[in-house]
Amino acid sequence: NRYTDYFFDDPVFDRAGIDYIPLEKVKSPQNKLAIPPLLIPDFDSELQTRYTIVSQEGETQILPGEKTKTWGYNASLLGTTIILERGKNYSVTLKNELPELTTYHWHGLNVSGPETDGGPHAPVYPKGTQEIEFTVDQPASTAWLHPHPCPNTAEQVWKGLAAMVIIKDDQESKLPFPREYGVDDIPIVLQDRSYHDNQLDYHKDYNVDGTLGNIPLINGTVNAYFDVTTQQVRLRLLNGANRREFRLHFSKELPFTQIASDGGILPEPILFTHLMLTAGERAEIIADFKGRSAGEEIILYSDDSPLVAFKVGDFKENDWYMPEKLIEIQRLQATDSTVIEETVMSGMRDFVKIDDQIFDMKRIDKQQTMGETQIWDVSNINPADKGMIHPFHIHGTQFQVLSRNGRPPYPNELGWKDTIGVNAQETVRIAVRFDVPGVFMYHCHILEHEDTGMMAQIEVIDVKEKR
Numbered sequence: 183n184r185y186t187d188y189f190f191d192d193p194v195f196d197r198a199g200i201d202y203i204p205l206e207k208v209k210s211p212q213n214k215l216a217i218p219p220l221l222i223p224d225f226d227s228e229l230q231t232r233y234t235i236v237s238q239e240g241e242t243q244i245l246p247g248e249k250t251k252t253w254g255y256n257a258s259l260l261g262t263t264i265i266l267e268r269g270k271n272y273s274v275t276l277k278n279e280l281p282e283l284t285t286y287h288w289h290g291l292n293v294s295g296p297e298t299d300g301g302p303h304a305p306v307y308p309k310g311t312q313e314i315e316f317t318v319d320q321p322a323s324t325a326w327l328h329p330h331p332c333p334n335t336a337e338q339v340w341k342g343l344a345a346m347v348i349i350k351d352d353q354e355s356k357l358p359f360p361r362e363y364g365v366d367d368i369p370i371v372l373q374d375r376s377y378h379d380n381q382l383d384y385h386k387d388y389n390v391d392g393t394l395g396n397i398p399l400i401n402g403t404v405n406a407y408f409d410v411t412t413q414q415v416r417l418r419l420l421n422g423a424n425r426r427e428f429r430l431h432f433s434k435e436l437p438f439t440q441i442a443s444d445g446g447i448l449p450e451p452i453l454f455t456h457l458m459l460t461a462g463e464r465a466e467i468i469a470d471f472k473g474r475s476a477g478e479e480i481i482l483y484s485d486d487s488p489l490v491a492f493k494v495g496d497f498k499e500n501d502w503y504m505p506e507k508l509i510e511i512q513r514l515q516a517t518d519s520t521v522i523e524e525t526v527m528s529g530m531r532d533f534v535k536i537d538d539q540i541f542d543m544k545r546i547d548k549q550q551t552m553g554e555t556q557i558w559d560v561s562n563i564n565p566a567d568k569g570m571i572h573p574f575h576i577h578g579t580q581f582q583v584l585s586r587n588g589r590p591p592y593p594n595e596l597g598w599k600d601t602i603g604v605n606a607q608e609t610v611r612i613a614v615r616f617d618v619p620g621v622f623m624y625h626c627h628i629l630e631h632e633d634t635g636m637m638a639q640i641e642v643i644d645v646k647e648k649r
């Protein structure tokens with residue numbers, strides 16, 4: 183089965199909004215796609231690893247001419263990629279060298295809240311440090327680290343803070359996928375920015391419905407190209423934009439295969455030519471350049487804006503094929519007594535709310551017992567003609583999608599998810615179980631909506647501990 187269009191229905195794509203800014207083609211020379219280096223552990227053994235993550239100010243050559251002032255994690259922009267292995271214990275020192283407080287949120291990691299998870303309750307002050315510790319107990323996947331101070335998440339991400347996190351395990355490592363980092367296993371952080379004399383000006387570009395930029399920035403590179411040296415290339419796509427949905431497709435209708443969603447490998451690969459990712463979502467795809475000749479350029483686009491040019495080199499052709507089944511995923515079981523919770527995202531502009539309330543750090547909005555499966559009906563009650571897609575995200579867990587407006591989920595939604603686009607006038611039914619305790623956020627991942635208050639919190643209770 184090969185799908186040839188986006189699964190989402192028009193016309194609620196964000197380009198429908200009155201203040202939509204399309205991506206432009208940059209008139210500067212091509213730049214080699216930046217590949218963030220891997221974060222080097224301070225200490226590493228079979229069972230334990232120590233990392234230090236520093237959020238810092240810096241300068242980055244993004245456009246020709248003056249460098250841009252940017253923020254990053256152990257880097258001037260974005261961050262070094264953090265590798266985690268399932269079963270291992272991590273001690274992480276978080277250091278803040280920024281002029282303001284920040285937090286370190288592990289988007290996609292099942293770690294306890296709120297301190298380790300790094301939501302708004304876990305500030306690290308300027309010149310401050312914080313120690314956290316967790317054991318990774320979840321499938322191989324692509325997650326990310328980003329700031330989450332309320333209400334400055336959007337601005338801090340805009341300035342550059344975002345790092346990719348790659349979780350490895352021995353199930354994924356048995357699958358015939360490319361996994362040589364930077365060679366055939368490539369991080370692709372999708373963002374957009376506007377520049378004013380080569381500098382960012384968040385307040386000038388600010389949009390309460392999500393700040394958009396006219397320039398696509400891939401791993402911090404404008405007008406990027408990548409030298410293809412192997413027949414198959416695995417792309418770890420992360421929509422790290424404040425608001426923009428990326429509608430991805432290759433030139434020449436090159437098909438590609440999605441192998442993983444937010445929380446890990448999919449049960450079956452999905453072959454298609456178009457993929458939409460909303461803010462915060464990840465997808466791992468494999469592009470197969472078989473039959474393409476050296477010198478050819480295959481362009482990855484969002485709508486009709488080029489993002490990365492893949493320059494086909496001289497690779498040895500192989501007879502690799504994609505397995506039909508990838509991984510077994512146990513479906514979360516609902517019973518007659520399963521609690522059905524409703525969560526409603528409403529409003530736009532200054533009026534965004536969850537369940538008719540704006541975020542209050544001192545209010546717990548829901549409670550759930552650790553280990554219990556609940557069904558959440560997550561609705562977006564924006565009007566169908568001029569609403570937005572709100573990407574709904576829950577901290578501290580991966581959920582399963584059961585239905586969209588009563589219909590089956592999209593074919594690439596049968597694996598684990600932590601962020602899901604909810605269309606206007608749509609209810610997405612998900613099965614949610616937490617395996618770690620604490621207070622966690624759930625919110626719209628349009629960062630300006632989150633900062634404006636389209637966020638709520640759940641307390642996950644470990645019953646054994648309470649006794």
Ligand code: C2O
Nearest residue numbers: 289330462575623
């Ligand atoms: Cu990606 Cu609450 O965050």
Ligand code: CU
Nearest residue numbers: 572626628631
């Ligand atoms: Cu929203």
